[in-house]
Amino acid sequence: DAGVIQSPRHEVTEMGQEVTLRCKPISGHNSLFWYRQTMMRGLELLIYFNNNVPIDDSGMPEDRFSAKMPNASFSTLKIQPSEPRDSAVYFCASDREGSMNTEAFFGQGTRLTVV
């Protein structure tokens, strides 16, 4: 398996523009996580899906952020409108069952820069 695939790897956008980050989880994994990594706040869980259903989105910073998982093989994280403080590395991870007993596999991340 190719692992968790994220695209794009790098994104530079202007403030106010819409940004869409994409994630393809590992086939057969039924849980998907979106994390954000910044120098100031470290790694934070934004949202967690289980069987394509959002279970916990309490980490989503504000209404400008939204995430979808239309099927088991694809998820998006959208920021609209984007702001400079959204600049970070965004990671997607997937897990076979979404419990502590199994390992979450991380993608390589999308480095987002909002200017």
Next chain:
Amino acid sequence: AQSVTQPDIHITVSEGASLELRCNYSYGATPYLFWYVQSPGQGLQLLLKYFSGDTLVQGIKGFEAEFKRSQSSFNLRKPSVHWSDAAEYFCAVGAKDSSYKLIFGSGTRLLVRP
């Protein structure tokens, strides 16, 4: 509330020397504890985890960690560091009542001197 503290932002060791990375956690019950490694430009990879049982846990790449309840610590060790171990290391804690949510420490960047 759960929290994780990694007191060392940077650590530099010589190749072949031993390594210990510190991790302290705060949690009301027995936690699930993890160590992840992040190489530059890469995602996180699980090194090892502790759920219960033997407090000394063996992981991949020759790493081990010891859970010490009395000290609320889960320090990561390696007897002989290789240049390829240079990376950032994250300790994380999970709660049994929240099966998916991990709280990460701020990370320790390991530099290896030739």
